[in-house]
Amino acid sequence: MKLTTPVEIKPLERRLTYRDSILFVGSCFADEMGNRFAKRFFDVQVNPFGVLFNPCSVADCLGLLENYAEKGVKSCFVPEDVIETPGGFCSFHHHGSMSRSTEQEFLDNANRVLADASAFYSRAGWVVVTLGTAFVYKDRESGMVVANCHKLPSDRFERTMIDSEQVFQALSPFVAAHSECQWIFTVSPVRHLADGLHANTLSKATLHLGVQQIVERYNNAHYFPAFEILTDELRDYRFYADDMMHPSGKAADYIFERFVDFAMADSQRSLLDEAGKIRAMMEHKVLNPGTTQAFVFENQRKEALESFLSRIK
Secondary structure, eight states: OOOOOOOOOOOOOOOTTTOOOOEEEEEEHHHHHHHHHHHHTTTEEOOTTTOOOHHHHHHHHHHHHHHHHHHHHGSSOOOOEEEEEEEEEEEOOOOOOOOSSSSSHHHHHHHHHHHHHHHHHHSSSSEEEOOOOOOEEEEEOOOOEESSSTTTTTEEEEEOOHHHHHHHHHHHHHHHTTTTSSSEEEOOOOOOGGOHHHHHHHHHHHHHHHHHHHHHHOOTEOOOOOHHHIIIIOOSSGGGGGTSBOOOOHHHHHHHHHHHHHBBOGHHHHHHHHHHHHHHHOOOOSTTTTTTTHHHHHHHHHHHHHHHHHHHH
C-alpha cells in the first residue's frame, strides 16, 4: 500500500563539499536552509540584505554585490539611499531586519555587510536562490521595485505581478556571467495567504516557469523541488507551523535532508554527521559551571571543534 507520493530527485553530477563556499539569498526559506548549513560549519553567507521575497529584489542584491566588487567604496550605500521607517532607518534594498536607530548606524552596518558579502560572492562556488513571490511593490516616487515596504503608507507603492519572462530576465544574467559557479534555484513552499490562495498559486506558477527557463538554458543552473516536497510529498497541515503558511521545523529538517541527498557529495556525509554531534555539544548548557566536570567538558568540545575545523579547511 502506497500512502504518499515521494518526490523523485536526481542528485547533482557535481556535488558540494565542505571546501565550498555557499551564498544563500532570497525568501525566509533561504534563511531556513542556509542557517542549517551554517550550524554544521559550512562556509556560508545567508541573506546579506535580509530576507528578499521577489526575483527583482534578489537580482538587485546580486547586482549590488557585483558592482561593489568592481568599484569598491564608489558603490557603497549613501545617505540618499536611506529612508526613515516606523522601525528606524533602512533602505528599499533591505529587509526591515537591517534597520538601525540612526541613519549613520544603518549606513555603517549596511556598507560593512556589503563589503563582506561582495567578497564572499566573488569566491562562492555555489549560490542558492529561493524565490517567494512574483508580486512586486514599486515605489511611485523612485520607480524602484522595493525589497520591503517597511510599513510605509500603501498608497506610496504600486503592486503588480511580474511574468515568467521577467523572472528569467532578472536572474539569468548572473547565471550566465558566473559560469564557474553552480546555481540552485528553489521556489519557497511558504504560502502567501495575504495574496489569496488563487493569487498565491498564480505567483508560484510564474516563479516555476521563470526558473525552468533558466535551468533549461544554463548547464550550471539546477532546480531543487522544495515546493513539491512540502505540498505534494508531505501534504499535511501537521507539517506546517501554527500560522499555516510556513513549514514546521520538522518539515524544514526533512527538506534539508533531501537537499543534502541532492547536492552534497557522499564522501562528506560522515563529516556532516560529525558536525551535527559537535553542534549539539556546543549548544549543550553546562549545568554546573566552575566544577571539574564542567571544565573537562568545555575542553572536550573545544578540542572536538578545533579538530573538525582543521580537517575541513
